[in-house]
Amino acid sequence: MTDVSSHPEESEEDPLVRVSGLTKHFDNSSGLLGSYEFAPDGLSFPFTHNPETVRAVDGVSFEIEQGETLGLVGESGCGKSTLARVLLQLLSPTDGDIHFQGENLAELSNEALRQRREDIQMIFQDPQSSLDPRMKIGAIIEEPMEAHGLRDATGREQRAKELLESVGLEPQYYDRYPHEFSGGQRQRINLARALSVDPDFVVLDEPTSALDVSIQAQILNTLQDLQTEFGLTYLFISHDLSVIRHISDRVAVMYLGELVEVGDVDRLFEDPRHPYTQALLSSIPVPDPRSRGERSVLHGDVPSPINPPSGCRFRTRCPALIVPAEYDISDSEWADVRELIRAVDRRSFDADSVSHIQEQFLDGRLTDTRCQEVVTEAIEHTVADEWERATELLQTEFAEKSVCAETAPSLDSITGEPTTDRRVACHLHGSEGEPIQHE
Amino acid sequence: MSDTPLLKVENLKTQFFTEAGTVRAVDGVSFTVERGEIVGLVGESGAGKSVAVRSILRLIDSPGHIVGGEITFDGKTVVGFEDEPGTDGEPTRREEMLTNTEMRSQIRGSEIALIFQDPMESLNPVFTVGGQLRELIELNRGLSKQAARDRAIEILREVGIPQPAERFDDYPHQFSGGMRQRVLIAMALGCEPKLIVADEPTTALDVTVEGQILDLVYDLQDKYDASFLWVTHDMGIVAEICDRVNVMYLGEVVERASVDDLFYNPQHPYTEALLNSIPRPDQSTEDLQPLEGAMPEPINPPSGCRFHDRCPEAREVCQRTHPDLRTVTEAGQYAACLKHDAFEAAYETSRPLTDESPAAGGDRRE
Ligand SMILES: Nc1ncnc2c1ncn2[C@@H]1O[C@H](COP(=O)(O)OP(=O)(O)OP(=O)(O)O)[C@@H](O)[C@H]1O
Ligand code: SF4
Ligand code: SF4
Ligand SMILES: [Mg+2]
Numbered sequence: 001m002t003d004v005s006s007h008p009e010e011s012e013e014d015p016l017v018r019v020s021g022l023t024k025h026f027d028n029s030s031g032l033l034g035s036y037e038f039a040p041d042g043l044s045f046p047f048t049h050n051p052e053t054v055r056a057v058d059g060v061s062f063e064i065e066q067g068e069t070l071g072l073v074g075e076s077g078c079g080k081s082t083l084a085r086v087l088l089q090l091l092s093p094t095d096g097d098i099h100f101q102g103e104n105l106a107e108l109s110n111e112a113l114r115q116r117r118e119d120i121q122m123i124f125q126d127p128q129s130s131l132d133p134r135m136k137i138g139a140i141i142e143e144p145m146e147a148h149g150l151r152d153a154t155g156r157e158q159r160a161k162e163l164l165e166s167v168g169l170e171p172q173y174y175d176r177y178p179h180e181f182s183g184g185q186r187q188r189i190n191l192a193r194a195l196s197v198d199p200d201f202v203v204l205d206e207p208t209s210a211l212d213v214s215i216q217a218q219i220l221n222t223l224q225d226l227q228t229e230f231g232l233t234y235l236f237i238s239h240d241l242s243v244i245r246h247i248s249d250r251v252a253v254m255y256l257g258e259l260v261e262v263g264d265v266d267r268l269f270e271d272p273r274h275p276y277t278q279a280l281l282s283s284i285p286v287p288d289p290r291s292r293g294e295r296s297v298l299h300g301d302v303p304s305p306i307n308p309p310s311g312c313r314f315r316t317r318c319p320a321l322i323v324p325a326e327y328d329i330s331d332s333e334w335a336d337v338r339e340l341i342r343a344v345d346r347r348s349f350d351a352d353s354v355s356h357i358q359e360q361f362l363d364g365r366l367t368d369t370r371c372q373e374v375v376t377e378a379i380e381h382t383v384a385d386e387w388e389r390a391t392e393l394l395q396t397e398f399a400e401k402s403v404c405a406e407t408a409p410s411l412d413s414i415t416g417e418p419t420t421d422r423r424v425a426c427h428l429h430g431s432e433g434e435p436i437q438h439e
Numbered sequence: 440m441s442d443t444p445l446l447k448v449e450n451l452k453t454q455f456f457t458e459a460g461t462v463r464a465v466d467g468v469s470f471t472v473e474r475g476e477i478v479g480l481v482g483e484s485g486a487g488k489s490v491a492v493r494s495i496l497r498l499i500d501s502p503g504h505i506v507g508g509e510i511t512f513d514g515k516t517v518v519g520f521e522d523e524p525g526t527d528g529e530p531t532r533r534e535e536m537l538t539n540t541e542m543r544s545q546i547r548g549s550e551i552a553l554i555f556q557d558p559m560e561s562l563n564p565v566f567t568v569g570g571q572l573r574e575l576i577e578l579n580r581g582l583s584k585q586a587a588r589d590r591a592i593e594i595l596r597e598v599g600i601p602q603p604a605e606r607f608d609d610y611p612h613q614f615s616g617g618m619r620q621r622v623l624i625a626m627a628l629g630c631e632p633k634l635i636v637a638d639e640p641t642t643a644l645d646v647t648v649e650g651q652i653l654d655l656v657y658d659l660q661d662k663y664d665a666s667f668l669w670v671t672h673d674m675g676i677v678a679e680i681c682d683r684v685n686v687m688y689l690g691e692v693v694e695r696a697s698v699d700d701l702f703y704n705p706q707h708p709y710t711e712a713l714l715n716s717i718p719r720p721d722q723s724t725e726d727l728q729p730l731e732g733a734m735p736e737p738i739n740p741p742s743g744c745r746f747h748d749r750c751p752e753a754r755e756v757c758q759r760t761h762p763d764l765r766t767v768t769e770a771g772q773y774a775a776c777l778k779h780d781a782f783e784a785a786y787e788t789s790r791p792l793t794d795e796s797p798a799a800g801g802d803r804r805e
Contacts, residue, residue, distance in 0.1 A: 075645040182733050212483040212672065217716035217729030239645060242675075246718035246727070266723060283650035284720040285675035289698040291721070292679060297654050298647040301601075301615065346601035350593075387602075 014102040015063040016201060016233050017087075022096035024057040024079075024086050052306045056082040058257040059096070061411065064201075069227070069234040071248030071265065073241060073280075075302060079257045080237045084205050087235070088122050089113070100201070118148050121194035123187070125206035131178040131186055137164075138174040141193045148197055163192040166229065168222050184215035188222065195230065205237045220247055241284055245269050250421070253277045256313040257305055259411055263422035273414060273424045275320040300342065312426065315404040316342075322427055324401035329368045336362045337375065341394045344382060351382035374398070403427050443514075444471035445666050446495070446634055451508035451518070453487075453494045460738045464490040464503070466690035469764065472634065475660070477667040479677045479698070481713075482687035483734055488670045491687070492636050494518070495668075496553060497542050506530060513550065513633060517542070549579055552627035556639040558619035561626070562611040568622050569595070569607030572629055579630040591629065598625045598655055617648035624655060631663060638670040653680060674717055678702060686710050689745045690737050692764055695773040706767050706774035708752045744777060747792065752778060756789035 057079045064070045074080050085091045087098060089105065098105045100116055108116060121144075124130050131140055141160040145151055151159060161171040167188040178186060187207060194202055204223070208216040220243070226232060238244050244251060244265075251268050253261045253276065261274040272278045279298040286294070300317040303309055309316050323334040340361040343349055351357060357379045366372040374397045381390035399405055404427055411425040449469045455462040465487045472478045480488050494505050497517065507530060510518040517537060520530040537546065547553070555561060563571060569591055576587040576594075588607075595603035598621040611619060620640055627635050641649040653676070659665050671677060677684055677698065684701045686694040686709065694707040705711045715728040732749045735741060741748050747757040757777055766772070767779040777784040 075647060184733060212733075213674075213713065214483065214716045214730040215733060217718075217727040218731075220718070221727060221729065241646065242718040242720040245720060246724050269720075269723075280646065281720070283647050285650075285653065285673070285679035286721045287674040287678050287702070287714070287717055287719065288721070289678040289702050295650060295653075295679065297650045299599075299651070301617070301648075346599075347603065347605070348596060348599070348601065350596070 016066045017064040018099040020061045020097050022060045023094045025094045026054040055305050068249040071244035071251040072237045073244045074254035078254045084203050118197045119200045121199040121202050123204045123207045144197045167192045201233045203235045260425045275318045276314045311405040344390050354379050445474045446472040447511045449509040452506045455503045463737045470685045476682045479681035479684040480670045486687040487690045549630050551634045552632040554623045554637040554640045558623050567608045576629045594625045634666045636668045693775045707776050708750050753792040754789035
């Protein structure tokens with residue numbers, strides 16, 4: 001039915017897509033922010049106008065093999081959609097390379113790039129606004145073929161009707177208008193349109209998020225059928241972990257512009273290694289009343305991508321933040337101190353008396369006297385209503401002395417994992433870490 | 440009085456009179472919320488969940504009207520009509536039915552708090568977050584301005600707003616979506632309502648933020664003994680927080696069950712289909728079995744059982760006979776499906792509707 005185009009220059013070992021060190025920064029003052037999904041950190045004005053850089057995507061590397069589905073998951077504002085747009089050449093990267101079928105997209109001539117645009121298609125979340133209401137379904141599906149000068153009019157019509165059937169619609173819909181169709185049907189029309197130019201690779205950005213569960217299930221099944229029929233490769237972006245688990249072969253987890261874990265879908269869901277992946281997975285309410293209460297909660301908000309934390313970007317919320325090497329305190333003592341640091345930062349308690357606060361957060365005095373001194377001093381500050389000084393003290397004496405703050409963990413294979421496929425960016429997992437790249 | 444339900448909705452009918460025809464958005468819906476309970480209202484988009492909860496608060500705007508039924512809340516009549524229509528054929532309000540002014544002063548915001556999917560529906564963008572909360576507390580609890588301010592900061596802290604005193608004078612747009620939702624919960628707390636009605640409050644939020652909000656719900660229930668009516672389409676949330684659940688389809692409640700029965704022993708084919716179409720986060724699902732088609736418009740609902748054109752168990756009798764909601768198990772589970780003996784509908788002997796049936800004439804995929 002279709003010719004899965006082959007490219008002679010493609011070598012056997014090359015993945016279909018290889019992204020290395022991909023980076024996209026937005027200059028906050030240039031107005032680009034308007035189109036940028038953006039999570040405020042909860043501690044500062046969300047849309048600041050200082051001319052700082054939004055580090056939307058920062059040094060992301062991954063590969064996608066021919067025929068597989070890579071799921072990209074992360075919370076809103078973590079950079080998923082920006083990454084997709086850079087990949088599709090809708091935005092130019094600040095740094096890094098994208099190789100498609102062995103070719104570096106940045107080095108292609110205009111003509112070759114045009115050809116590549118045909119091979120890479122995209123489906124967006126909102127099926128309502130992505131179809132021109134004045135155009136008939138047939139014309140909508142044929143538009144990309146026309147733009148790329150494929151087939152004659154009869155050929156295009158025939159192809160459009162075939163595609164309508166492939167995506168589970170009736171060929172008679174060819175002459176109808178978008179308003180006659182439901183959200184799920186419109187998403188199928190989008191699919192037919194994207195497939196009309198025989199792409200190899202389809203980027204799907206939250207394609208089912210606006211749909212009801214029963215319609216979502218229909219679309220997910222159709223996507224899987226089409227993948228088999230046309231030999232497609234997918235990058236499937238979603239914040240919905242259940243959907244990601246269902247559709248993906250491999251999964252990449254993103255936090256604040258960086259990948260924190262990549263791996264085979266079942267291994268990643270059954271044995272998540274990065275503290276963020278663990279927290280994400282354990283926060284989902286499971287559709288089973290008998291596993292109630294097994295959820296755990298990740299506290300705090302995602303920090304601003306304008307000034308991401310030094311070292312590991314997850315460290316301000318990480319439940320496993322590593323104790324500074326110079327202190328000699330037990331794990332449970334450190335857990336208490338960690339709680340205190342964050343509670344002071346959020347000013348989430350009523351600072352009445354030093355002894356009361358000490359009791360509330362700590363189980364007796366800390367064994368390391370230096371630690372206890374710092375804690376006492378910080379608590380005294382809070383009681384004196386000097387929250388800022390308390391925060392600063394705890395940050396400099398504890399949080400910033402952790403290896404997690406000093407060095408950024410790199411996304412590396414982990415020890416004890418049978419395949420090299422699983423990569424995690426966390427100091428708990430044996431990677432050496434790199435020197436700090438930014439403050 | 441405490442053995443009567445806190446909220447009782449009986450045979451509620453709400454319709455929209457549009458150019459295209461009468462939209463029977465809520466068509467004879469009944470359910471209750473007991474004190475201290477979290478009751479779920481679930482169903483697909485357009486099933487009538489929001490119209491039902493807005494009817495409870497009498498927040499239906501023209502061309503919509505509550506045309507029938509009875510709603511009592513804590514002994515007060517929120518909706519109640521005379522048996523006989525008036526001379527103009529319109530339903531006549533019974534005398535004890537609360538006036539619009541009484542709804543505003545006695546019920547909304549004070550006795551029943553509302554939390555919408557979009558918190559900006561309830562927050563005024565031109566006033567500070569703290570100011571709005573303080574004023575609410577002042578009015579509802581008769582505190583002085585300073586005492587109300589202190590209480591407001593305390594509540595903001597309780598719902599997890601970081602640096603509550605410093606952020607008191609921020610405007611709503613300076614808060615993230617998750618924080619705004621927490622502010623609404625804070626406002627709900629500020630007036631200590633008996634019932635909190637939440638219409639998809641976490642749908643627009645990330646899963647970690649959603650988790651924070653769900654935890655807050657438990658705390659609130661513990662601390663203030665609040666009851667909840669929780670609208671959602673997310674079966675994960677249903678499983679996590681609800682005590683009892685009502686499943687809606689095309690303007691009707693088609694199943695009512697305790698949360699455990701709903702998941703482990705569903706009695707309506709629609710409930711079963713919903714459960715079979717969700718991918719699971721905790722196990723790999725090989726095949727999703729989606730329902731075919733999509734829910735029809737409530738302008739001209741299908742005859743007989745409204746689900747018959749999509750139901751995998753539909754039989755010929757289902758096209759003719761409309762099932763009401765009845766007890767179908769010993770445990771007191773309710774379903775509106777003719778396959779149960781309670782309906783005595785000769786379902787067993789009726790001819791199954793196969794794909795050649797008239798209902799399959801059009802495109803059945805959507
Ligand atoms: N103002 C209105 N005018 C006409 N029809 C309306 C109006 N408001 C709601 N409806 C119709 O009433 C029906 C029920 O809508 P409702 O919003 O209650 O559904 P819902 O279950 O809350 O869906 P969702 O999950 O999308 O929130 C729908 O068919 C809707 O189109
Ligand atoms: S590097 Fe440190 S802060 Fe980052 S995830 Fe690992 S333990 Fe947590
Ligand atoms: S009454 Fe018939 S069509 Fe309706 S749910 Fe039951 S079996 Fe299905
Ligand atoms: Mg709704």
